[in-house]
């Protein structure tokens with residue numbers, strides 16, 4: 001039985017080799033389909049990974065607590081309206097939370113930063129020194145303000161590169177210089193390392209950081225805080241940290257069992273999920289398009305198998321006359337269809353790798369080829385071959401030997 | 409005492425052509441014994457091919473019984489018929505029916521591919537022997553397009569020999585060949601018959617019938633004559649007697 005199958009494979013192979021050009025043209029649909037599936041998935045995976053990386057680089061353990069009732073995934077209400085987060089809450093977290101490495105209150109205001117004749121609209125963030133640890137952010141020059149400067153509400157600031165570029169267009173060293181933000185003077189004591197644009201299209205370097213106390217008193221004139229930003233002790237503790245924060249803040253706010261949280265804790269994981277699902281949708285779309293070309297490739301195979309069966313009707317008749325069973329004929333043509341589709345698949349995979357490499361090196365898009373994309377497109381090819389080869393093969397095997405022999 | 413290879417009884421075969429029914433065979437009974445060389449004669453449309461196809465298990469009768477080598481064929485299914493064709497029958501066609509772009513050797517090997525009992529090695533050995541037997545030992549690598557009609561028919565004969573069938577069935581095997589080549593082929597058949605092969609040979613040409621020991625004549629689906637001959641022509645002799653440059 002094994003040799004019989006081997007013989008049938010040989011027969012099918014021979015038919016393919018004898019019709020090289022036609023076979024190649026038939027394969028084209030499959031080749032293009034597979035190559036595009038591989039390339040599309042590589043682009044999808046690559047962009048997913050790069051979004052993940054960028055979010056992680058913002059501090060993957062980062063947790064943000066904002067005031068307000070449940071609005072996860074929804075629109076954030078103006079934080080000035082809800083004043084449910086207070087400094088006590090920050091202190092309670094600082095004191096009781098065991099899963100948090102760093103915690104800082106956060107207030108922020110927007111306005112004009114002015115240095116002499118240069119002014120620049122930007123946002124000022126009021127935080128404590130731990131903010132840099134949470135954000136995994138370094139200084140390229142100067143130093144961060146101290147806890148003492150926080151306590152005394154000192155008018156000192158650390159600025160981002162965009163602010164530096166716009167306020168000091170002539171390339172002077174900003175350290176020690178005085179700038180004004182909404183007419184309050186600040187002394188620049190540090191410059192933040194450049195981070196570039198975030199995935200949300202935001203310039204992360206368009207920022208001024210100052211002690212939160214200073215912002216509260218001098219700029220915003222408020223005594224509550226707008227957010228608490230923290231980092232979990234490790235990435236895998238982030239979820240547990242969310243629970244811990246919730247417990248602490250609920251008792252802090254004396255919320256009853258039936259009362260809703262009056263704050264929200266956001267973890268980076270959620271953000272990653274949101275973005276992954278968007279890019280996953282994109283991937284699905286890309287794959288759907290690629291699958292259509294696979295389908296067309298399959299129909300191409302079916303078409304050529306029909307032609308092949310028709311053309312070789314006499315051959316089929318002869319094979320039957322010398323003892324081939326219907327099953328032998330069926331398997332022979334099925335193998336032929338599968339060989340065409342799988343060979344097309346192999347070429348497609350190679351071409352897909354090439355296209356992916358091209359996209360990566362010429363267009364500079366991030367790409368990742370996953371093993372599963374190769375395995376899946378391969379399996380799809382084999383199934384396509386069987387599926388679209390089945391009907392023509394079946395037809396060949398059901399031929400009546402005499403009429404097949406007489407066929408002109 | 410001789411074994412009966414073919415035994416048909418009251419064989420009928422109807423074809424439906426639209427509203428009409430064509431009675432191609434109207435009750436044919438006959439036997440062919442081991443070692444016989446039978447010619448089936450008759451004018452065109454008399455039912456010769458229909459009868460041979462049924463004997464060759466390529467077609468099934470509308471009614472009547474048929475045994476080959478002691479096996480009743482009536483009740484067999486498609487796959488079992490294929491096995492009978494593979495193991496017991498060697499079929500030769502008027503138009504040779506060789507696989508194009510395939511060497512003589514591979515063409516001869518073909519029936520053995522569908523025989524699980526024969527190994528690849530054995531297959532090649534048998535095919536080589538069969539080709540040598542028909543005088544094409546030096547043409548094994550040639551494809552049909554590189555061979556003359558007579559040579560192609562020899563390949564087809566070699567192909568029908570590899571499975572060592574109980575009977576060789578030839579339908580107008582010389583129909584496409586000139587006289588000289590026809591005689592050559594007939595000489596080959598006579599030779600095979602001398603070596604013990606049972607042969608049923610369909611033709612409508614009177615002179616070809618001279619070479620066999622028995623002639624069955626069909627007319628309108630009936631056997632009208634079935635006679636043994638005392639004097640059998642020797643094809644090799646007749647070939648030698650042909651003028652050197654025979655144009656026919």
Ligand SMILES: Nc1ncnc2c1ncn2[C@@H]1O[C@H](COP(=O)(O)OP(=O)(O)O)[C@@H](O)[C@H]1O
Nearest residue numbers: 423425430432451452453454455456457458459
């Ligand atoms: N498949 C078929 N369908 C319809 N009629 C057929 C078929 N095969 C043969 N016949 C008819 O059966 C009769 C016998 O045909 P056949 O056996 O081929 O004759 P022969 O071989 O003696 O010339 C003819 O009348 C022919 O038209």
Ligand SMILES: [Mg+2]
Nearest residue numbers: 456457458579
């Ligand atoms: Mg005929």
